[in-house]
Amino acid sequence: MVSRIAIRTSVIILSLCAALAVIVAGLVFIPGSPLPDEWNPRKPLVATAAHNFLTPSKLRFAISDYQSCQAALTDLGVKFKTLPDKNVSEQCHILDQVQISRLSQAQISPLKTTCGTALRLAMWEYHAVQPVAKASLGQSVARVSQIGSYNCRAIRSVNGPTDRMSEHATANAVDIAGFQLADGKRISLLKNWNGTDGQQSFMRQIRDGGCNYFRITLSPEYNALHADHFHFDQGRWSSCN
Secondary structure (H helix, E strand, O other): OOOHHHHHHHHHHHHHHHHHHHHHHHHHHOOOOOOOHHHOOOOOOOOOOOOOOOHHHHHHHHHOOHHHHHHHHHHHOOEEEEOOOEEOOOOOEEOOEEEEEEOOOOEEEEEEEEHHHHHHHHHHHHHHHHHHHHHHHOOOEEEEEEOOOOOOOEEEEOOEEEEEEOHHHHOOEEEEEEEEEOOOOEEEHHHHOOOOHHHHHHHHHHHHHHOOOOOEEEOOOOOHHHOOOEEEEOOOOOEEO
């Protein structure tokens, strides 16, 4: 037989849960809510806001709409231009295509990719690369060195080619090889992944930061094929290595 104390405890817990639900609903739905936009699931992505548990879903929603994606790029200060879709085949294409030449602060050689890949890359540079560079290396990053996004090919593995198409085939991925710092010094994954303490800290922290904005982040620790670059993509699977 259930005791009166247990019943009262259950009633109190349910009442508190109901009250909390009312408070949350009020914060989310009332006009002029004091809840910051980045913490309100009904509000669109704030690309410059710090990462939180809502960021991945807000980012996916922004990417699903070409205009919203462009607006987010603009908010970050990205220099870009829109391009027509590139349709090579069902397996190989670039939809919602843009060409970027500057991220939020760092220059990048002209890169043709999807708006979604560009937005994820720019948010990574804004939220991870620049603050970590200043903390670990004492200066900002002036240029990000990319080695491509679109490439109509199958996935490569250490055991040879596979029969599955790469995320690069739809520009759903981007590879980053290194950086030029504000003082002109260049650092690369190939040469500096195991460099000075500051360089190692920088590389590993920005690798981890990439996991906040991409579903797959692969570094030199993953396998020999990635000894010279970070691979970022927004495919179906999740991996942070």
